[in-house]
Amino acid sequence: MTHIIEVNQLRKSFGTLDVLKQVSFNVEPGEVIAVIGPSGSGKSTMLRSLIHLEDISGGTIRIQGQALAENGSYAGAADIRKITDRMGMVFQHFNLFPHLTVQANLELAPKTLKKESSAIIRQRSLELLGKVGLSDKADAYPANLSGGQKQRVAIARALMMQPEILLFDEPTSALDPELTGEVLRVIKQLAQENMTMMIVTHEMSFARDVADRVFFMDNGEIAEAGTPEQIFGNAKLSRTRTFLQRVEVEG
Amino acid sequence: MSWEYLLGVMKPMLEGAQTTIFLFLLAIIVSVPLGFGVTLLMKSRFNPLAWIAHTYVYVMRGTPLMLQLLFFCFGLPLLPGVGEYLVFDRFTAAALAFILNYGAYFAEIFRGGLLSIDKGQHEAAQVLGLSKWQTMTKVIIPQMFRVALPATANESISLIKDTALLYAVAVPELLHYAQAAVNRDFRLTPFLIAAIMYLLMTMVLTFFFKALEKRYTFE
Numbered sequence: 410m411t412h413i414i415e416v417n418q419l420r421k422s423f424g425t426l427d428v429l430k431q432v433s434f435n436v437e438p439g440e441v442i443a444v445i446g447p448s449g450s451g452k453s454t455m456l457r458s459l460i461h462l463e464d465i466s467g468g469t470i471r472i473q474g475q476a477l478a479e480n481g482s483y484a485g486a487a488d489i490r491k492i493t494d495r496m497g498m499v500f501q502h503f504n505l506f507p508h509l510t511v512q513a514n515l516e517l518a519p520k521t522l523k524k525e526s527s528a529i530i531r532q533r534s535l536e537l538l539g540k541v542g543l544s545d546k547a548d549a550y551p552a553n554l555s556g557g558q559k560q561r562v563a564i565a566r567a568l569m570m571q572p573e574i575l576l577f578d579e580p581t582s583a584l585d586p587e588l589t590g591e592v593l594r595v596i597k598q599l600a601q602e603n604m605t606m607m608i609v610t611h612e613m614s615f616a617r618d619v620a621d622r623v624f625f626m627d628n629g630e631i632a633e634a635g636t637p638e639q640i641f642g643n644a645k646l647s648r649t650r651t652f653l654q655r656v657e658v659e660g
Numbered sequence: 661m662s663w664e665y666l667l668g669v670m671k672p673m674l675e676g677a678q679t680t681i682f683l684f685l686l687a688i689i690v691s692v693p694l695g696f697g698v699t700l701l702m703k704s705r706f707n708p709l710a711w712i713a714h715t716y717v718y719v720m721r722g723t724p725l726m727l728q729l730l731f732f733c734f735g736l737p738l739l740p741g742v743g744e745y746l747v748f749d750r751f752t753a754a755a756l757a758f759i760l761n762y763g764a765y766f767a768e769i770f771r772g773g774l775l776s777i778d779k780g781q782h783e784a785a786q787v788l789g790l791s792k793w794q795t796m797t798k799v800i801i802p803q804m805f806r807v808a809l810p811a812t813a814n815e816s817i818s819l820i821k822d823t824a825l826l827y828a829v830a831v832p833e834l835l836h837y838a839q840a841a842v843n844r845d846f847r848l849t850p851f852l853i854a855a856i857m858y859l860l861m862t863m864v865l866t867f868f869f870k871a872l873e874k875r876y877t878f879e
Binding site: 490518 | 778780781783784785786787788789790794798799802803806876878879
């Protein structure tokens with residue numbers, strides 16, 4: 410069986426600084442991966458390179474067996490588009506389109522790409538707004554939403570494209586603590602529906618709760634990977650344990 | 661001072677105001693798209709084009725509008741070789757100067773608007789599968805115009821007032837007739853009337869742009 414994501418020796422450097430050094434891992438369909446680690450460890454860069462938001466210096470990325478990048482260079486524009494079509498991304502700062510209503514945010518891309526009738530698009534947008542609990546906000550503008558609501562809209566917007574893989578780049582880091590719960594609940598529901606997800610997060614209890622596997626990144630590499638029980642209960646490396654102790658004290 | 665006097669003075673001034681308004685509309689309708697085109701050229705990855713656009717903006721913003729006006733009306737025909745093909749009537753030459761001058765200012769305003777848009781907007785559009793062109797037209801440009809609206813309002817009010825520079829190249833407009841009446845009658849009233857007419861025009865613009873800003877407030 411092919412892995413849904415297959416990353417081999419992924420490398421990225423700025424001059425002499427290695428942001429990512431030889432990152433390799435596989436993700437299986439339906440798996441939820443939590444990526445944790447100190448800031449500057451390359452978590453976001455790794456995640457973003459999976460959907461062609463970063464240039465890379467070396468390595469191979471395969472999505473469902475198809476090469477998105479090979480030997481450090483990305484495929485041609487048409488192939489990138491075809492491959493990343495099945496992927497969605499949710500950003501730390503939501504990146505909603507402020508000039509469009511919530512519903513228009515959801516419908517902009519599918520309507521522009523014209524692969525489906527607008528009736529179907531409309532039906533799905535209302536359905537997804539219901540799913541994230543924001544049916545009453547269809548006509549609101551992003552400026553009038555709380556952070557938690559914005560992030561739920563962003564998740565619904567990503568789901569509009571019916572992705573098979575969802576990437577989350579610190580989805581709750583910009584939120585007030587009391588608003589993280591509503592976002593994490595939505596992500597957890599997606600996990601229960603077997604969505605393949607990679608989530609860069611600082612929410613350790615959430616990672617423990619929802620992830621099938623946890624990657625601990627440090628210094629541009631995946632230092633340790635394992636089940637939540639292994640990583641949180643019985644980490645092999647002292648730097649993993651040090652990191653976890655520190656965030657627990659701070660958190 | 662009689663009503664007949666006022667009406668007598670106002671009649672030519674109102675005719676002059678038509679020239680003022682016509683020049684204003686012509687300049688704004690052409691210089692806004694021109695400015696936007698120049699903004700895109702300034703951002704072009706093809707360096708010679710970007711360089712030309714930057715130079716154009718630098719020259720038009722760096723020299724007095726009055727100088728440009730005189731140059732287009734009286735200087736162009738003196739250019740060696742091509743001058744004889746560049747003889748326009750005064751109004752056309754003046755309109756050209758206004759369009760090119762204001763185009764440069766609008767280019768800078770729109771460039772500022774583009775700069776204000778977070779790169780997360782591009783990224784969000786990209787991961788949703790929009791092409792660069794679709795991202796520009798559906799996501800970036802609508803936000804850019806909204807950001808640029810207050811500065812555009814400001815520029816358009818400046819433009820209304822700058823049309824009075826036509827006086828210097830003897831194209832009869834509002835101020836020209838006011839000045840003529842003051843000279844003839846030794847009275848200040850025509851200046852006062854001219855001021856009121858300019859204020860009325862800027863008031864219309866102010867209301868128009870306020871309404872536009874309200875219409876495009878996304879809350």
